[in-house]
Amino acid sequence: MRRATGTRLPVSGVTLPPGLSAATPHDSLAGIYNGEEFVFEESSWYIVNLLKLLWHYGLNPLRMSMWVEDILDKFMRIYRYQTHDYAFSSNERLLHALGGNDFTRLLNQTIDEALQKAGFSHKFINEVVCPAMRVNYGQGVTVNAFVGAVSLAGVESGLWSVKGGNKLVCSGLIYASKAEVIPGTVLSIEPKVRPRSSGDPVKLYYVTYNTTSGLTGDTYDIVVIAAPLGRKSANITFKNFDPPVPDFPNPYHQTVATLVHGRLNASFFGYDSSAFDFGAIFTMENPKLFFNSVGVVLPVGDVSGEGKPPLESSVWKVFSKEELTKEQLNLLFSSYDSIKVKKWLAYPQYGPPEKCPPIILHDAVYYLNGIERVASAMEMSAIAAKNAALLAFHRWYGNTDHVDQEDLHEKLKTEL
Numbered sequence: 044m045r046r047a048t049g050t051r052l053p054v055s056g057v058t059l060p061p062g063l064s065a066a067t068p069h070d071s072l073a074g075i076y077n078g079e080e081f082v083f084e085e086s087s088w089y090i091v092n093l094l095k096l097l098w099h100y101g102l103n104p105l106r107m108s109m110w111v112e113d114i115l116d117k118f119m120r121i122y123r124y125q126t127h128d129y130a131f132s133s134n135e136r137l138l139h140a141l142g143g144n145d146f147t148r149l150l151n152q153t154i155d156e157a158l159q160k161a162g163f164s165h166k167f168i169n170e171v172v173c174p175a176m177r178v179n180y181g182q183g184v185t186v187n188a189f190v191g192a193v194s195l196a197g198v199e200s201g202l203w204s205v206k207g208g209n210k211l212v213c214s215g216l217i218y219a220s221k222a223e224v225i226p227g228t229v230l231s232i233e234p235k236v237r238p239r240s241s242g243d244p245v246k247l248y249y250v251t252y253n254t255t256s257g258l259t260g261d262t263y264d265i266v267v268i269a270a271p272l273g274r275k276s277a278n279i280t281f282k283n284f285d286p287p288v289p290d291f292p293n294p295y296h297q298t299v300a301t302l303v304h305g306r307l308n309a310s311f312f313g314y315d316s317s318a319f320d321f322g323a324i325f326t327m328e329n330p331k332l333f334f335n336s337v338g339v340v341l342p343v344g345d346v347s348g349e350g351k352p353p354l355e356s357s358v359w360k361v362f363s364k365e366e367l368t369k370e371q372l373n374l375l376f377s378s379y380d381s382i383k384v385k386k387w388l389a390y391p392q393y394g395p396p397e398k399c400p401p402i403i404l405h406d407a408v409y410y411l412n413g414i415e416r417v418a419s420a421m422e423m424s425a426i427a428a429k430n431a432a433l434l435a436f437h438r439w440y441g442n443t444d445h446v447d448q449e450d451l452h453e454k455l456k457t458e459l
């Protein structure tokens with residue numbers, strides 16, 4: 044793990060000051076663009092930045108950090124609960140155990156409503172909070188307030204990145220678990236009851252999957268689904284379930300990530316190329332804008348700045364709702380030599396009040412991705428996975444004392 048050099052809003056340095064010095068010559072600056080002009084341009088001088096922030100937004104940035112920190116402090120309780128093997132049978136219960144009604148309320152209101160109630164200014168919400176939602180979740184301030192808080196945590200300074208890419212977390216976990224991976228696509232799951240000469244019959248699930256060698260399958264005691272369910276994502280048929288697996292609406296939001304090796308067009312942003320040193324451009328809501336953010340992709344771990352390519356020949360990551368047309372690319376870049384486009388259903392389409400999909404789909408069928416409706420992030424998926432493992436274990440052995448326990452915070456305070 045390395046300190047992240049990625050997407051950070053210019054307001055985030057306020058809580059963790061990098062020092063009263065100028066940024067290194069290789070440090071690129073962030074700006075907030077409203078579709079016509081920059082409403083905020085980061086300065087490479089910490090003190091100038093601080094004064095600019097105070098001038099534009101008063102104490103809102105500092106208060107925002109404190110607001111997020113307060114939620115984060117309560118959220119971190121989950122690691123303690125899981126260390127003590129406690130599990131939750133629904134995402135709402137998990138959330139309630141961490142922050143009580145304050146947390147469940149966050150699911151039922153927008154980040155806009157929550158921050159307005161907390162006294163943040165419209166200007167700050169539109170110019171700072173909205174761009175953070177757009178870069179992280181491709182949506183505006185109508186997302187639920189919990190994912191809003193996660194998104195704001197994601198633009199603070201002091202984050203860490205995985206050297207080599209986040210995909211190493213998945214391969215590392217598979218390796219550590221010694222799991223045998225069968226490459227293929229799951230098509231259906233069906234309960235099977237196997238009679239036993241002595242005692243109760245064994246309840247199993249037959250999972251059918253398509254592999255390179257054709258259609259095949261196997262029986263399992265416990266099934267854990269770790270892919271978003273839906274017609275456009277994991278299209279799994281639940282055959283002959285009694286009771287049937289409930290249908291739940293699960294809309295996902297399309298995001299297009301375009302990686303471009305080239306030169307950003309300063310004049311598109313109304314700048315002369317010699318004075319244009321933005322490495323991250325966040326955007327406000329504007330129907331005329333065809334992208335959500337543009338940011339330079341930097342290697343993880345190179346804190347010295349040495350080895351970083353000059354901004355003019357960098358790799359840029361553009362997030363947009365739709366695939367960029369040739370005309371749009373030519374507007375945004377004065378020249379480019381290679382492009383990679385990834386269109387995907389990256390996270391839920393958020394819209395409070397949010398109802399989370401169940402974790403338990405059947406006796407021993409568990410579903411992890413419901414937690415994405417609370418907030419979609421790899422940290423959340425890791426928590427959901429550990430919760431499902433603990434839950435499956437406790438339900439298998441009938442340990443009711445470690446499932447859906449109330450007042451865990453108080454209980455663990457006195458236990459330790």
Ligand SMILES: CC(C)=CCC/C(C)=C/CC/C(C)=C/CSC[C@H](N)C(=O)O
Pocket residue numbers: 111114115118179180192193194196197198202418419420421422423
């Ligand atoms: C409750 C709070 C404030 C934080 C929970 C901890 C957490 C999940 C932190 C993640 C912060 C982060 C890196 C957010 C970026 S947005 C997610 C990103 N788009 C992704 O796909 O992972």
